[in-house]
Each structure stands twice: as C-alpha cells, then as structure tokens.
Amino acid sequence: MPRRCQLLLLLLSTGCAVRGPQTWRLGNALILTPPGVKSPDASQAVFVAAAPHWRGACEPPDNAVTFRKRAKRIRVKVDRDVLGKRPVGWLADWTAAAEAQGCLPQGTGLEFAMRILDSVPLNPAEAYRLLHSSSVVKGYTDLGLETRLQVVTPIYRDGADPNAPITQIGPTTGTDYSLWVTVQMPESAQYGVETAWYRFAPRADHNGATIVLISAERRIGNQTQQAPAPIANPFQFAPSAAFYRLYYKADLADNSVTEIMIAAPTRAELDRRTELLRTDLSLCSQSDPELCMVIPRRVAVNPFQAVTVNGAEVRVPVNATIRSAIAQGHGPRNAEAVLAQLAVWKPFAGKLKPVEFDRSKPDILNLTLLGGESISWVGYHK
Secondary structure (H helix, E strand, C coil), rough: CCHHHEEEEEEECCCCCCCCCEEEEEEEEEECCCCCCCCCCCHHHHHEEECCCCHHCCCCCCEEEEEEECEEEEEEEEEEHHHHCCCCHHHHHHHHHHHHCCCCCEEEEEHHHHHHHHHEEEEEEEHHHHHHHEEEEEEEEECCCCCEEEEEEECCCCCCCCCCCCEEEEEEEECCEEEEEEEECCCCCCCEEEEEEEEEEEECCCCCCCEEEEEEEEECCCEEEEECCCCCCCCCCCCCCCCEEEEEEECCCEEEEEEEEEEECCHHHHHHHHHHHCCCCCHHHHEEEECCCECCCCCCCCEEEEECCCCEEEEEEEECEEHHHHHHHCCCCCHHHHCCCCEEEEEEEEEEEEEECCCCCCCHHHHHHCCCEEEECCCCCC
C-alpha cells in the first residue's frame, strides 16, 4: 500500500480511495457526520491504531467493535448500529478494561473511545450516553479534562458554630444528569459565601489528571472580592490520584445528599473503588486521601462542562446544549436570533473542526455538548 494511503488510514480510517469533507455536518435527527466520512448513512468505519500489546482477550463479546491484529497495530472496525444498542457507559467501561489489561497504552482508554465515536455518524447525545455511565440514578458523575468544579462554601460569623444545625434541607430536584439540593443555615451563623472553581489538568505522565484551582471569590452582603485561595481545599488527594468521580449518597431519613469524591490511579481501579463504596460506605466514613474525600454537607460541589463562547470560557451544566451555552454566554434570550451569524467548532482528533448546518432550521441549537466545543456569533447586533 502506498505510504500516502497508510497515513490517511491511520488518521481517518475510512480507506484511501475516497476522502470525505473535512468538516462536521449536521443532518436529520441531529446526526453529526464526522470529518473524512462522506455520508450520514455510513454505518461502518475502519481505522488503524497503534496497540503493540493487543490481545484477543480484550475484544468485546459482540460486533460493535471488531479487531484484526497487524504487527504492532490493530485494524479497528466500528459498526454503528450494534454500537447504538450497547448500554449506558459501555464504551468508556470497555476501553478502561482494555487499558487495565495492558491492551491499550496507559492513560489512552478515553482517547481510544473518542476515536471510535468520531469514526461514524452519531447524534452527540448518543455519544454522551455511550461515554458516560454517570447519572444521578446510578449515583455518581465522572469527571474529566472538560469538567469544571464549582465549590460553594458558607462563611461563618466570628464566634459562630460551624456545626450549627441546618434549619432546612430541600427541596431536592434533579434529572438524570444533575441534582440540586437547597440547604438553609441559621442567619446567626452564616454571613457570606465563597465560590471557588477548579479544573482538571493533564498529569505530566499523561495518565489522567490533577485538580487545579482556577479562582475563588467571597460575597459578604452586597460586596464581592477575589480571594488568593479558598477557605479550604476539599480535594487534597494522594499524588497517585489520576481519575475522579463525584459520588452521591442519599439519606432518606432527612432528605439529604452527601457528596463523596472518589479518586484512583486508573479508571479500572476507580470502578473497583466505586463498587466497594456501594457495598460498604463505612470505607469512606472519614476522608482518606488515598481513596476518597467526604464533602461536608454545608459545602456544595457542582460539576460543569467547559465550552468556549465568543472567545471566553463558559461553564454549562452537564449534558447542556448549544442553546443553553448561548444563553449562559450572554447571548440573546431567543437563540434563533444568532443563527445567521452562528459558528460552531467541535473537537476531532485533537483539533477543532467546523460544523456545517442548515441555518434555516434551529436544529443546531439542540445539539448536545460533550465539552471543548467553540461557539461564536460575531457580527450579531441586538
């Protein structure tokens, strides 16, 4: 095979004969056709990946993804129809298991999962479903490089008891992707609130991430000021921590929810520790930097996704859409007003690629965000 075709196979994966447009294209039913794929009807794709230690034992039991070993590489075939029938979070779980067995290089499981998803036309909501086993129903939310954590901490009056009884917990509301709990403190104890933001930065060894402070501000009465550091950092994990999960423990007795941050050196170990906590919550009755951190009930930890809107980072709720990103990016209340000027870019193979869409329809506004997208509407005037 000519070397030019080999390179194309490695990068795009659909063969050397025909190369599709190098843009994302939005079609019916919010199906996004990825760069390099000609038709939204393409149900299969093939690409080649480096996997010198691949073994047949790592292959999934059905034909959603099949493999053929060639020296130190594998030929990967993806069947979109079979893939769509797999359960919630299956792809992330399976690639994590393949990584744990040594079939994939350490720290590349998620990257490999994204390469599979980006090889065939899919609705991003379906891609999210296959990639995230997290939900309020299952009891946890997975955290990654596109996640931003908001930590809201009460500021107490001098001499006030920080353990003063909470006057009210609730109401509690939520969906499969978010949970909101209202907590009321005695006015005599609390006189302000601190909001800190954290991000996940890639580790130097390219295996997972570390948690890094972005900013902290304190609001007391009507006054808001930046703080050099938060009152307390609830994420003091051991140096080996690389993968993270926000676990929700419900207490039906008082209608409350306790948040627990679980950490592990690998994704497979994170899954194992999560199951241990499911069966025996006493393992994390107190914070343990090697395993988990119990978030005080008076502190709220809220996960968001980071996207770019008109050149600035905007933090949107998990499973948000372009419509909601426009609203949170100080766009018009009627998002349809910017359709004529709207530009959307979506990550592909480590780079942003433009999304083509029909500007006469609002479909693009309902597209699910996976994190890392760029949205702009330069030239719009209210």
